[in-house]
Amino acid sequence: MEKIESVLSFIVEIEKLKGVLRKTRPCALPRYENSAEHSWHVCLCALMLKDFADDTIDIDRVIRMLLIHDLGEIDAGDTIIYASETAENKAKEEAGVKRLLGLLPDGQGDEYLVLWQEFELGETPDAIYARAIDRIPPLLHNLHGDGHSWRDNNVPKEKVFGLNSRIEKGSKDIWRVLKGKLEEAVDAGLLN
């Protein structure tokens, strides 16, 4: 029974992700998104777009990766991606992920730490696809939300196109569609 108690303490502890706020507002909601609901949303994005991945991927591994990909923010907090993914912040996140997964019994967390590191490195087909998908919801939030996060954080269009071309590494077709929408946003003055 002690093992179950350990998993339950993990389950309670990861709830804190529901209190980590991100920098965009979900379409049609007046408040900022939290990283827990974001994690759910990207899992369904990945699942429903899986046939557009350019490489062969294991969608079940991708979903597990996305379920845990933001756990590091519980201890480190969310930082806007355009601001920079610093080594210091990444180290803080990794320490946090280790602490949380360490709550699980019998080294059960080890495989998830490896999966989290694979996502962070972004070199395997699964990680490349997962990281591509992770970029989609915040773009949609801005596109459907008057570019609020681009403007509030003074993000120039060069940065938006540059960083989000990460989507292209996972799926040329998805990037083509989203790039078209970004260009329309520039024309409409949402993005400068």
Place this chain on the structure above:
Amino acid sequence: MEKIESVLSFIVEIEKLKGVLRKTRPCALPRYENSAEHSWHVCLCALMLKDFADDTIDIDRVIRMLLIHDLGEIDAGDTIIYASETAENKAKEEAGVKRLLGLLPDGQGDEYLVLWQEFELGETPDAIYARAIDRIPPLLHNLHGDGHSWRDNNVPKEKVFGLNSRIEKGSKDIWRVLKGKLEEAVDAGLLN
């Protein structure tokens, strides 16, 4: 490209689940939980507790089931489980799930409708386990949150023990642990 556009419209539409509020507050948060963040949380519960399932389960199917299990609430709203799972409400939820999955291209949603229905029926090992897991977070919220939802909704202990014995159908060991915690809650006066 039209197919990708259709999936994107699905992705935008399901965001509304982030605005559907449930009846419990996450551990350590002062606000009610929404069904999107709940969906993320139950997926990780299911994953980390999978070895305690009594039956042979396909955890990847279970996770897909749990990712979509609450989509019906977007059109039907969340109703407290103790209040009753009426046929009328279930029909409303199913119509809502059909509407949402119908946004996906080429009948891509059909397999997820079948999965949603399997969850609702709760007869296969995957559905039995998924439904058992779905009960765990609200119990933890009450146990760690002074029984707030039991009290606010006047839920007597007989109903709590009765309905949550659904957990036992998925895992006798998990139920034994949680039943012990519920008995402690009765002794402590959180549950009457």
